[in-house]
Amino acid sequence: MEAACLISPPSMSDDVLLETRGAVGVVTLNRPKALNALDLGMCRRLHPQLDAWAADPAVKAVVIRGAGGRAFCAGGDVRAVAASLGAATGGARERLSREFFRAEYALNHRIHHFPKPFIALVDGVCMGGGLGLSIHGAYRVVTEKLVLAMPETAIGLFPDVGGGWFLPRFPGESGTYLGLTGARCGAADALWLGYATHHVESARLDAVLEALAGAEWGRGAAKAVVERVLAGFHADAGTSTLAVQHPAIDRCFAAERVDDILQALEMEGTAWAQETWATLMRMCPMSLKVSLHQLRMGRTRDYDEMVGVEYRLSQAMTARADFREGIRAVLVDKDNKPRWHPATLSDVADADVEACFVPLGGDALELPESR
Numbered sequence: 001m002e003a004a005c006l007i008s009p010p011s012m013s014d015d016v017l018l019e020t021r022g023a024v025g026v027v028t029l030n031r032p033k034a035l036n037a038l039d040l041g042m043c044r045r046l047h048p049q050l051d052a053w054a055a056d057p058a059v060k061a062v063v064i065r066g067a068g069g070r071a072f073c074a075g076g077d078v079r080a081v082a083a084s085l086g087a088a089t090g091g092a093r094e095r096l097s098r099e100f101f102r103a104e105y106a107l108n109h110r111i112h113h114f115p116k117p118f119i120a121l122v123d124g125v126c127m128g129g130g131l132g133l134s135i136h137g138a139y140r141v142v143t144e145k146l147v148l149a150m151p152e153t154a155i156g157l158f159p160d161v162g163g164g165w166f167l168p169r170f171p172g173e174s175g176t177y178l179g180l181t182g183a184r185c186g187a188a189d190a191l192w193l194g195y196a197t198h199h200v201e202s203a204r205l206d207a208v209l210e211a212l213a214g215a216e217w218g219r220g221a222a223k224a225v226v227e228r229v230l231a232g233f234h235a236d237a238g239t240s241t242l243a244v245q246h247p248a249i250d251r252c253f254a255a256e257r258v259d260d261i262l263q264a265l266e267m268e269g270t271a272w273a274q275e276t277w278a279t280l281m282r283m284c285p286m287s288l289k290v291s292l293h294q295l296r297m298g299r300t301r302d303y304d305e306m307v308g309v310e311y312r313l314s315q316a317m318t319a320r321a322d323f324r325e326g327i328r329a330v331l332v333d334k335d336n337k338p339r340w341h342p343a344t345l346s347d348v349a350d351a352d353v354e355a356c357f358v359p360l361g362g363d364a365l366e367l368p369e370s371r
């Protein structure tokens, strides 16, 4: 058969392109002007296609990538969620927040339990929701353009999309550091963390996809085929700065209270510690306390449990004024001068932090049993 016969045309809705190439299902996030930020419509189109590919014996693996060359995915479309909270009244007010986080976390859960090799080609910006679309699969191929971060404490949220599960599983306290500060990582850091499984030159990613699409899937397990192909493209990524900072990160971020982390940074006395202290002081105080509690909880909970916890947190945190203020300061006015309420860590009451974790009752997130 001609190769062309094996290629199905992309589906019509164009903010997420869905096609098959040979035995590979290919997802292209296609909102390049918004750095491929994930919105509700994209989640709702992608999820059933993943179900179909999971069940289709002709599909051996799935590849996900971002269009436009700048980003894999900048995160969830939190701007739209914040806008809906501002405009609507009564019941409509919370609807997008409820529906968006439900759909996004269900999609992450689908990928986490995906029965076939799921390969993310992560070229450029990958933040928040972008990790949710990549880290739950089996393989992440990163490039020299990678900018990886969990920056939610800067907008009054918390490191979601499974961050409560995957951040505590990064080496030592590196996940606590990344989740509280929003620090950015490059390719070498991502490999050191275990986020990236392979590093490939950005210019060769199309060749990776071609090699996967043209692979001989008949012989052996699909996993072995994917690993043979990806290993053929892997290149050294150099030294990780995170690895160099790691002893200091572990010294400063092991504490159980945000105040103690700040104090440990003061004691450390290096330029890195001073910058990190200043970064934390700019973040939403409520977010910092909620996030540290979430990250400590996640040490001993499995992923499926943490999704339920994070769904509760998403509803509690998007209902707060800090969320809209964070979006205003970072994404709308871009003055980067948020006015948080409470404004300081000592003004955040432990009881208010704990209240965010209280089960939602009838509004809890329902997900299928692990597949």
Ligand code: QUE
Binding pocket: 033, 034, 035, 037, 074, 075, 076, 077, 078, 079, 127, 128, 129, 151, 152, 153, 154, 155, 157, 330, 331
């Ligand atoms: C924290 C975040 C996000 C962020 C910035 C933060 C986030 C997100 C975006 C984003 C960036 C560019 C876009 C866009 C969204 O920025 O989740 O639509 O074009 O999606 O500090 O959590």
